[in-house]
Amino acid sequence: MIESSENGVRPASEADLEAINKIRAQLRLTAIGLEDLSSEGRTTFVSTQSGAVIGYATVRFPASRHQLQYAEVEQLFVSCDIQRTGVGTALLQRAQRFACAETTATHLYLRVAEEFEKAQRCYIKFGFKITGREGQGVLMTKPIREHESDA
Numbered sequence: 001m002i003e004s005s006e007n008g009v010r011p012a013s014e015a016d017l018e019a020i021n022k023i024r025a026q027l028r029l030t031a032i033g034l035e036d037l038s039s040e041g042r043t044t045f046v047s048t049q050s051g052a053v054i055g056y057a058t059v060r061f062p063a064s065r066h067q068l069q070y071a072e073v074e075q076l077f078v079s080c081d082i083q084r085t086g087v088g089t090a091l092l093q094r095a096q097r098f099a100c101a102e103t104t105a106t107h108l109y110l111r112v113a114e115e116f117e118k119a120q121r122c123y124i125k126f127g128f129k130i131t132g133r134e135g136q137g138v139l140m141t142k143p144i145r146e147h148e149s150d151a
């Protein structure tokens with residue numbers, strides 16, 4: 001959580017928790033705590049517009065990040081009124097760059113609920129493919145080392 005802002009996306013700080021929970025409330029999601037943003041291998045990035053947080057993404061790496069094949073995008077949410085303006089894609093790009101720089105992972109992966117079709121479209125457009133199913137969830141993966149310059 002020490003890098004500077006880049007394209008409106010910057011590492012989250014503790015002070016962003018309230019804004020993140022406002023976005024979650026808008027989306028009818030339960031509030032989370034700081035541990036959901038930064039504990040157990042998690043790093044969170046926020047996207048801002050005129051200083052206000054408009055979206056966030058959390059990437060999670062296990063402790064063995066230097067023997068890792070898959071880095072997880074654990075959360076990705078964008079404020080309702082700003083959706084479909086490229087914020088989610090910018091956060092995914094930052095998550096991908098971070099995973100490339102900080103781990104040996106060759107792929108990103110994520111789990112998304114079956115009914116979140118718009119989210120799946122976003123991920124597919126970014127290069128994810130459906131690689132499995134787990135209960136009501138869809139597992140998606142994306143290779144991240146082949147075209148690092150695109151990220």
Ligand SMILES: CC(C)(COP(=O)(O)OP(=O)(O)OC[C@H]1O[C@@H](n2cnc3c(N)ncnc32)[C@H](O)[C@@H]1OP(=O)(O)O)[C@@H](O)C(=O)NCCC(=O)NCCS
Nearest residue numbers: 076077078083084085086087088089112116118119121122
């Ligand atoms: C899913 C989500 C993270 C995407 O972020 P976003 O900023 O809206 O996405 P982008 O603007 O980067 O859009 C990228 C692509 O996703 C798809 N997409 C995004 N929103 C869409 C919508 N409402 N309808 C159809 N396709 C959509 C499109 O393919 C879009 O590309 P295009 O606009 O060039 O066609 C965001 O919409 C969101 O938070 N949704 C509600 C919660 C959710 O479903 N979260 C995922 C849980 S895992």
